[in-house]
Amino acid sequence: MLFSLAPTTSKSCRAALVNCHKLSLCRPRRELSSAAHEECDVVIVGGGPAGLTLASALGSSQISSQNLRVTLVEGGDLSKVRQWSPPPGSFSNRVSSLTNASQALLKDIGAWSHVDTQRTAPVEEMQVWDGVSDARVTFSASEIGLARPQEGMARITENLNLQRGLLRHLEQLPSVQLVEKTKVESIQRDAEERGGWPLVHLDNGKVLRARLLVGADGFNSPVRSYAQIPSFGWSYDTQGIVATMVHPPRGAFQSPNTTAYQRFLPTGPIAFLPLSPTTSSLVWSTRPHIASALTASEPAVLASMINAAFRLPELSLRYLYDRILEAHAKGTPLTHAEIQQEILWREQSHAIDPNSAYASAVVKTAEDAGIPPADSESVPPLVASLQPGTVASFPLRFNHTETYIGEGHGARTVLVGDAAHTVHPLAGQGLNLGLGDVECLARCIENAVLQGGDVGSYTALMPYAQERYLHNHALMGAMDKLHKLYTTTFEPVVWARSVGVEVLNESDSLKAALMMTAGSQDHKVDRSAFGWNLAAKGFEGLAAGASAAKFLSGGVTGMIATGLQGLFKAASANAAKGN
Amino acid sequence: MRLSNVVRALHRHVHAAASPGSINASEIAHFSRLSSQWWNEQGEFSFLHKMNPVRVQFIREKLLQVSREEKGEEASSSTKILRGLDVLDVGCGGGLLSESLARLGANTTGIDASESNVAIAKLHASTDPKLDHLSYVHAPAETLLASPKRYDVVCSMEVLEHVDNPASFLSTCAELLKPGGHLFLSTISRTPISYFLTILLAEDILRRVSQGTHTYSKFVNPSELVSFFQKYCSPSSTQSESLEASGTSQLSSPWISPHASPNAPTRTEAEVRGLIYNPLRARWILAPRDAWAATDCNYIFWIRKPY
Ligand SMILES: Cc1cc2nc3c(=O)[nH]c(=O)nc-3n(C[C@H](O)[C@H](O)[C@H](O)COP(=O)(O)OP(=O)(O)OC[C@H]3O[C@@H](n4cnc5c(N)ncnc54)[C@H](O)[C@@H]3O)c2cc1C
Numbered sequence: 005m006l007f008s009l010a011p012t013t014s015k016s017c018r019a020a021l022v023n024c025h026k027l028s029l030c031r032p033r034r035e036l037s038s039a040a041h042e043e044c045d046v047v048i049v050g051g052g053p054a055g056l057t058l059a060s061a062l063g064s065s066q067i068s069s070q071n072l073r074v075t076l077v078e079g080g081d082l083s084k085v086r087q088w089s090p091p092p093g094s095f096s097n098r099v100s101s102l103t104n105a106s107q108a109l110l111k112d113i114g115a116w117s118h119v120d121t122q123r124t125a126p127v128e129e130m131q132v133w134d135g136v137s138d139a140r141v142t143f144s145a146s147e148i149g150l151a152r153p154q155e156g157m158a159r160i161t162e163n164l165n166l167q168r169g170l171l172r173h174l175e176q177l178p179s180v181q182l183v184e185k186t187k188v189e190s191i192q193r194d195a196e197e198r199g200g201w202p203l204v205h206l207d208n209g210k211v212l213r214a215r216l217l218v219g220a221d222g223f224n225s226p227v228r229s230y231a232q233i234p235s236f237g238w239s240y241d242t243q244g245i246v247a248t249m250v251h252p253p254r255g256a257f258q259s260p261n262t263t264a265y266q267r268f269l270p271t272g273p274i275a276f277l278p279l280s281p282t283t284s285s286l287v288w289s290t291r292p293h294i295a296s297a298l299t300a301s302e303p304a305v306l307a308s309m310i311n312a313a314f315r316l317p318e319l320s321l322r323y324l325y326d327r328i329l330e331a332h333a334k335g336t337p338l339t340h341a342e343i344q345q346e347i348l349w350r351e352q353s354h355a356i357d358p359n360s361a362y363a364s365a366v367v368k369t370a371e372d373a374g375i376p377p378a379d380s381e382s383v384p385p386l387v388a389s390l391q392p393g394t395v396a397s398f399p400l401r402f403n404h405t406e407t408y409i410g411e412g413h414g415a416r417t418v419l420v421g422d423a424a425h426t427v428h429p430l431a432g433q434g435l436n437l438g439l440g441d442v443e444c445l446a447r448c449i450e451n452a453v454l455q456g457g458d459v460g461s462y463t464a465l466m467p468y469a470q471e472r473y474l475h476n477h478a479l480m481g482a483m484d485k486l487h488k489l490y491t492t493t494f495e496p497v498v499w500a501r502s503v504g505v506e507v508l509n510e511s512d513s514l515k516a517a518l519m520m521t522a523g524s525q526d527h528k529v530d531r532s533a534f535g536w537n538l539a540a541k542g543f544e545g546l547a548a549g550a551s552a553a554k555f556l557s558g559g560v561t562g563m564i565a566t567g568l569q570g571l572f573k574a575a576s577a578n579a580a581k582g583n
Numbered sequence: 584m585r586l587s588n589v590v591r592a593l594h595r596h597v598h599a600a601a602s603p604g605s606i607n608a609s610e611i612a613h614f615s616r617l618s619s620q621w622w623n624e625q626g627e628f629s630f631l632h633k634m635n636p637v638r639v640q641f642i643r644e645k646l647l648q649v650s651r652e653e654k655g656e657e658a659s660s661s662t663k664i665l666r667g668l669d670v671l672d673v674g675c676g677g678g679l680l681s682e683s684l685a686r687l688g689a690n691t692t693g694i695d696a697s698e699s700n701v702a703i704a705k706l707h708a709s710t711d712p713k714l715d716h717l718s719y720v721h722a723p724a725e726t727l728l729a730s731p732k733r734y735d736v737v738c739s740m741e742v743l744e745h746v747d748n749p750a751s752f753l754s755t756c757a758e759l760l761k762p763g764g765h766l767f768l769s770t771i772s773r774t775p776i777s778y779f780l781t782i783l784l785a786e787d788i789l790r791r792v793s794q795g796t797h798t799y800s801k802f803v804n805p806s807e808l809v810s811f812f813q814k815y816c817s818p819s820s821t822q823s824e825s826l827e828a829s830g831t832s833q834l835s836s837p838w839i840s841p842h843a844s845p846n847a848p849t850r851t852e853a854e855v856r857g858l859i860y861n862p863l864r865a866r867w868i869l870a871p872r873d874a875w876a877a878t879d880c881n882y883i884f885w886i887r888k889p890y
Contacts (some may be wrong), residue, residue: 197706451636455643456686462632463635
């Protein structure tokens with residue numbers, strides 16, 4: 005096996021040996037590997053954020069990189085990502101709020117220094133409110149007991165910036181082989197007497213024999229199909245609209261653009277994520293018909309609607325949607341002037357002071373703005389325009405596999421990231437879950453190598469599933485419930501029983517989901533606290549049961565609003581405890 | 584209760600590596616029937632699969648510690664400590680431990696008296712391209728005494744409680760070591776707890792294991808192992824063993840100084856650590872040194888052959 009040649013003391017000789025060792029790893033080995041099979045320790049399918057991070061983590065771990073040959077296969081052309089160089093001031097529309105745990109992982113593996121942090125922005129404060137009752141929670145980095153509050157609760161980062169950084173990092177990691185513009189055509193099981201290892205057939209004719217096959221291959225995971233891991237879920241009747249928003253900088257009397265906003269509307273949450281003093285990213289989840297009418301409108305109309313969606317009472321928003329849908333159906337979409345007129349009219353009917361931050365119909369210039377209104381920081385800056393070409397929308401779904409590790413005929417497989425779970429993007433959490441998976445899997449692989457274990461074995465992978473599955477499930481459940489809390493139209497009593505009660509039980513996860521920052525502490529801290537959190541939950545459950553009883557006796561009509569308010573209270577109480 | 588599974592798995596895991604006169608034919612047969620199960624990680628032997636990383640951890644950490652104490656900090660990096668060592672796994676079964684040691688770079692020989700065990704172990708290793716330094720022998724361990732080859736490390740896991748003549752078995756393992764070599768054993772204590780778990784519960788009450796699989800009197804307490812090595816002296820250098828021991832005195836000193844208490848051997852001479860199963864996390868852990876009652880059931884033992 006490794007270093008089978010005679011030991012030597014000379015450094016140069018040793019370097020030569022290391023090279024030989026690498027070469028020998030690349031050659032097909034022993035009689036059992038027919039000429040066409042290339043032996044690999046870890047084959048990662050998928051060069052999305054999850055796959056690239058895993059490859060970097062394994063390549064930068066001394067223990068793993070000295071002992072494992074890692075191959076990453078990506079169907080797409082990664083050179084586009086590698087060469088991504090957006091003009092200054094313009095931003096990609098796909099962003100994630102990278103939690104401190106995710107950043108800690110990226111720093112640990114050495115990839116973060118390749119991410120252009122000038123293009124990222126810290127979230128120092130977060131305002132989350134209920135679009136119907138206006139109950140509001142504010143979290144700020146300095147108040148929630150973070151180890152390093154100045155670094156914020158999370159950092160808004162373009163996915164492309166992250167991926168490009170990871171690719172640059174990987175260039176320095178020779179133990180990882182990147183195979184791009186190459187699709188996995190099929191995966192077959194090797195003969196029983198050869199251990200039944202997965203054989204990965206590529207569209208360039210090569211076949212990789214994998215000790216461990218990692219599915220980082222996204223929602224339609226071919227690895228998941230090979231391993232026959234069932235996945236359950238549903239698609240929300242919801243689309244996520246994304247766009248890059250341009251706005252004037254915050255004034256001298258205001259805090260900088262480092263506050264993230266999220267308003268829960270009955271059609272889904274709308275989120276505003278700061279990227280730079282004059283740019284922020286939109287994630288607006290809403291009904292598909294509304295989404296298609298909004299995205300088909302001229303960008304200035306969408307910009308006005310974004311401003312309105314953060315400000316106007318829910319009733320008026322419904323009215324505005326109807327106007328837009330009507331015009332859209334007739335083929336005469338509303339113009340910018342028309343929608344502004346509609347909004348002005350709604351503001352007047354609600355007696356919204358034109359000087360208030362809640363007014364958006366009359367655009368104030370910097371000169372006449374003067375001292376900002378007292379409520380200016382309870383809503384995001386007024387969006388002036390959308391960066392051209394950044395409006396897009398995608399369907400939202402909830403999916404979770406039954407397990408993360410293949411068994412029996414699907415042995416030696418493991419899933420990470422979207423291949424294992426897709427969540428409602430309450431502000432870009434999907435990526436963080438995936439990075440959490442990667443951190444844990446890389447650690448389990450390293451532990452197995454250290455004890456001479458077989459990294460493809462169930463024994464080596466079991467701790468990964470143990471650590472991640474329930475964690476992800478709780479968080480996903482919380483996000484799902486937050487969504488449903490406002491958007492469901494099922495019989496309210498049944499719903500309140502099934503959702504409201506459990507929601508309270510999961511207040512830790514909920515807090516995390518509300519804050520968009522599950523893991524605002526870094527992962528090492530999280531892990532050590534894990535057992536205690538679990539133990540503490542049991543007791544919380546009892547308390548929640550008691551309040552749930554009260555909850556149900558409160559009558560059905562007011563329950564939806566009460567429910568979310570209760571949540572906000574629970575979450576802020578939790579936050580006040582300082583994690 | 585899942586603990587019964589532990590017990591069952593441990594009991595079914597019957598190795599046959601005793602001295603030729605003491606091999607129990609029915610144990611070998613029973614075991615051979617099970618051997619195809621060896622590598623089903625979620626089957627019969629799942630508890631052994633889970634225990635394996637902990638055993639390797641103990642072996643690695645012990646070797647590292649000794650090497651650091653002798654050669655200083657630069658001694659060796661944590662993954663390379665076994666690289667190039669000659670290691671013998673007595674009663675290797677399906678090769679769980681042997682494969683791990685070989686992957687860590689040890690020139691590993693697994694030996695087992697059950698032919699089908701060795702066949703399974705060989706077949707399994709042949710599927711793995713990284714096990715070049717691993718070989719298996721179907722024979723009782725005693726046959727190796729005839730060859731001059733001696734080992735840096737001898738391991739024998741969950742074997743001692745199945746042999747009819749433990750003293751002779753221990754001597755064999757000891758003689759197969761090079762001077763300064765390391766012996767690692769894991770077995771079960773003879774205590775009320777182990778009686779309850781392994782015999783009363785598993786055999787008599789739950790009947791998960793055929794009655795008579797284990798004999799309480801064969802269980803060995805850590806203090807008995809220590810006492811054995813307080814009396815045991817490596818034989819004088821004669822015949823085939825003379826290669827490495829040539830020129831040494833007639834009778835070397837005992838492996839553990841006779842003055843130490845059998846319950847607390849000198850740390851540099853021997854060590855006993857409990858192996859404890861945590862059913863909540865479905866994981867074995869290595870108990871801290873001197874943890875109370877930790878060695879009352881499964882434990883692992885290390886001793887070093889004097890130079
Ligand atoms: C349209 C869309 C928009 C999104 N927008 C946002 C957003 O704005 N903000 C946000 O936070 N999250 C967003 N998400 C979610 C986010 O992109 C995912 O959570 C994240 O990308 C998951 O990363 P991943 O590495 O697990 O999977 P992916 O990024 O999906 O990567 C999977 C990779 O596997 C490759 N692959 C698949 N099959 C094969 C094969 N057979 N052979 C070779 N390669 C293969 C694919 O080419 C792909 O590169 C969006 C998702 C979608 C689908």
